[in-house]
Amino acid sequence: MNGLDGVKKVVVIGLGMTGLSVVSHLLRQPDEFDIKVIDTRPTPPGQDKLPPHVALCSGGWNMDWLLTADLIVASPGIALATPALVAAAEAGIEIVGDIELFARAVNKPVVAITGSNGKSTVTSLVGEMAREAGINVGVGGNIGFAALDMLAQDHDLYVLELSSFQLETTSSLQLKAAVYLNLSEDHMDRYVGLEDYSQAKMRIFEHALLAVYNRDDLATCPKAISGEMISFGFDAAEYGLVTVEGEEYLAVAQQPVMATGDIALVGRHNVANSLAALALADAVGIDHLAVCRALRRYNGLAHRCQLVASSHDVRWVNDSKATNLASTLAALKGLNLAGKLHLLMGGDGKGADFSELQPVLADLNVQLYCYGRDGRHFASLVENPLSVETMEQAMIIAAKxxxxxxxILLSPACASFDQFPNFMARGDAFVALATELQNTVSGAN
Known part of the structure; x- marks a missing residue:
């Protein structure tokens, strides 16, 4: 059952990983489809992987193809307000995305995650919890593997990260559980204000048996749902936090599950992410022993508050993906350390105003290391900053x-282009040197 009865002509908009996954999915079906691909880029990525019998129009639109299609499958990066798609919709042609095709074909349990921040972390974390429980799990969507490609692997559970763009063209996705993590301003070039953006994300709850929202961010709470609803947050209710003999624990209905100090992920925002992941794990029957093993082991996605080395009770954390102020603020807020934070900041500041960091830094026991082209813009934020030319120099001083x-935290709040090709290269350099330097740290009190 592929949910494509009566469809013969399919036009795929946008190539790349998603478009290729759509083509491959259609070619796996028992029915034969007349598949055509349109990509407005002159040289679309992945065109060399397109089967020769699938026609490609590149560098512009082919309205004849669009207006004679039975179904249009649009990549998430193509807005439904695009004039060519508006014309097709007005002609009565159905427009869906790859997640809708996935929804029509999947026959195993699915959980999904959306939100402005933390989607990838929670998605990956739930996948790790499932693996610890011995479940054959597929993890993808807006992260890693295209959802349709995972169907060919016949997993027993699917965990999907879903962006607002993907949800716009999804209408029948049946979910065991869905979580909306948080809301902050983003993609305002595509949406008419924050409420429009949020409503796109709310679509994740339309057919969810369990809706999980953030009670510390009530913009994530659905107004009407068909299934059950539960929340996570930093108080003791539902999925929350309790204190036992002076130690804080993740808890379900006030029953302790695991000490937050044992979570490998760094930062207060990752405590919230862990609660959200725990709620989804419970919804699909992952036992708490597996949940706790994953939380103790999983140290995050590369370059996102990633614990990369630890020696002599000194932790090295790579947050190279913090290329702007908001990302660094998320890493710093609620950071609870026994000792001092050695914070490495700098690079290409892109003209940003970093003054919002000052009150956050004032609440921390911090030594600030300013480096790179715009490192000087951070020096006024704290007393006694250290200014150096390179990240490597800062790391060597911090290690001593x-x-x-x-x-020792790299959370630069800047782009990397003054000294590195991209944030990945910057993060890789941090990891390599941290691994080398960790054995030089004395750790003496």
């Missing part, structure tokens, strides 16, 4: 100064 209980 670090004591037991300290953290």
């Amino acid at each position: 100064a670090a004591q037991a209980g300290d953290m």
Whole structure:
């Protein structure tokens, strides 16, 4: 059952990984489809992987193809307000995305995650929890593997990260559970204000048996749902936090599950992410022993508050993906350390105003290391900053100064282009040098 009865002519909009996954999915079906691909880029990525019998129009639109199609499958990056798609919709042609095709074909349980921040972390974390429980799980969507490609692997559980763009063209996705993590301003070039953006994300709850929202961010709470609803947050209710003998624990209905201090992920925002993941794990029957093993082991996606080295009770954390102020603020807010934070900041600041960091830094025991082209813009945020030319110089000084209980954190709040090709290369350099330097740290009190 592929949900494509009566469809013969399919036009795929946008090539790349998603478009290729759509073509491959259609070719796996028992029915034969007349498949055509349109990509407005002159040289679309992946065109060399397109089967020779699938026609490609590149560098512009082919309205004859669009207006004679039975079904249009649009990549998430193509807005439904695009004039060519508006014309097709007005002609009565159905427009869906790859997630809708997935929804019509999947026959195993699915959970899904959306939100402005933390989607990838929670998606990956739930996948790790499932693997710890011995479940054959597929993890993808807006992260890693295209959803349709995973169907060919016949997993027993699917965990999907879904963006607002993907949800716009999804209408029948049946979910065991869905979570809306948080809302902050983003993609305002595509949406008519924050409420329009949020409503696109709310579509994740339309056919969910369990809706999970963030009670510390009530913009994520659905107004009307067909299934059950539960929340996570930093108080003791539902999925929340309790204190036992002076130690904080993740809890379900006030029953302790695991000490937050044992979570490998760094930062207060990742405590919230862990609660959300726990709620989804419970919804699909993943036992708490597997959940706790995953939380103790999983140290995050590369370059996102990723614990990369630990020696002499000094932790090295790579948050190279923090290329703007908001990302660094998320990493710093609620950071709870026994010792001092050695914070590395700098690079290409893109003209940003970093003054919002000052009150957050004032609440931390921090030594700030300013480096790179715009490192000087951070020097006024704290007393006694250290200014150096390169990230490597800052790391060497920090390694010599670090004591037991300290953290050395790269969260630059800047792009990397003054010294590195991209944030990945910057993060890789941090990881390599941290691995080398961790054994030079004395850790003495």
